[in-house]
Amino acid sequence: MKKWPFLFIFANLVLFILFYAWPALLGVYYSFTEYNGNIATFVGLDNYINLFQDPSFYKALFRTFLYTLLGVPFIYVTSLFISVLLVSKYTKGKNVAKMIFFFPWLVSPIVVGILWRWMFGESFGFINSMIQVLGGNPIPWSSDGNFAFLVVLFATAWAGTAFNMLIFIGALISIPKSLYEAADVDGGTAWQKFWHITLPSIRSTSFLVILLAVFNLMKEFPMVQALTNGGPGSDTTFIVQYIYETGFDQLKIGYASAASMVLFVVLLVIALLQFRFAKGGKIDD
């Protein structure tokens, strides 16, 4: 009897050992060495000490936090707003609208980056052209760090809505109609109904959406690489891109591995905090 379940998980077990456990342990080992691809020399905690004195590491980490802090509420609010509109009995053209909102899911992160780079080009983008037609001054979307950051946030919300929308719609249509009818009898306003019925009813779904969004944003890399390539300067360089550049471009593999370990600990802490926040991680279906 025991042989079958083992056979059933065998492929995943081998892959887990080869592509997670092994690299993870190797990463821990590398993080204590100076390694450029040839010989790894043990240097103890040097990488970590240097890392915590490295302003470019702090900047990448801080920018990633800021991106997550601003991007997650942005994604959450837009996805929920759109989903509420899509299940409302007052809206027409739901099916077409749903297709439109879902479309970005088909678009790869690289193409998302290209799309928004093309829209917000400083001297060739549609947005600046419109601003000038309307008599305004062109906005430095790619040469000013804050504006570039804003474009990254727009692109993130645009790309992230589709999947969250499907999850939200599933949750919204399963809220019992009787709750809203009871509120109607009591003369509740639309806002009151949203605040006191809708939001509490989709609590577990909200938790899931936020959890997924935090993890996705913390490890953002391909879209931003195509959109801004981390610039101007390093204003939109997030931590995964920092690790990639240190490890693969500068060949400081030990140093990059130490940064990886810090990121891993950060993700772990976020996960533990969120599960604690959700009272033991119970997500009811």
Next chain:
Amino acid sequence: MTKLNDRFSTVMLTTALVIVALMYLFPIIWLLLSSLKPGSELFSYPLNILPENPTIDGYVYSWATMAFIKYFANTLIVAIVTTVLTVLASATCGFALAKYNYKWLHVFFICMLATTMLPTEVIMTPTFSVILELGLYDSLAGLIIPSINTATGIFMFRQYFITVPNDLIESARIDGANEGRIFFNLMLPIAKPVVITLAIFSFQWRWNDYIWPLIVLSDPNKYTVQIALRSIVGADNIDWVLLLSSSIISLVPMILVFIVFQRYIMDTSATSGLKG
């Protein structure tokens, strides 16, 4: 009074929906329209929304410059082979985690959940060493094999199989069927909705994947579509004529998949297997 109120709400909310939908639609329409403009129109301010002299020269140019057939073939091989293996591995693994009660299975389940916290992005450099060590560097197998394992897929099947009554399995056991036959003849057919959903997801993950091909591939003949696009956008001087039409071409296969499987993708009850 309520009638009037209803009509007012309908007008207001429908207008809001239309405006937001147009905002979401516009970037992609703009890319499409721009790709049909000749190079001279692309940068002449103020920009016209519609191309004055629509042309498919950009597409002809892309198709001639980029080896799209090769990139499509590489990406398709990776996406299809990985998808078949992912579905098979996730289904068996999810079934084992749902229907057998051993301590080591629980431990393994926790390990799989942990992989979501330690994604490949985080351990790129040591993963590269492992790829080299295993002789997978610069091969399509190096893209396929590591991607078979997915916590999401295993989780989807586990959640689904938990809802299948144990009696069904018990009675098959009494009839003398072994566990392998029970799985392939009884359980896998029941789980068809999850198979389809995961297959679509896996195909999309692999078609749009960037991290693995970036780490594993170096020979341009083995490039996937995304890496090929990256080689254009990463250049010092971006050739926008090439980039715009190439981006549109790269979207076509996913759009076809969407058209064919739309019913399964948009059916929220199937996707809700991803939560829980």
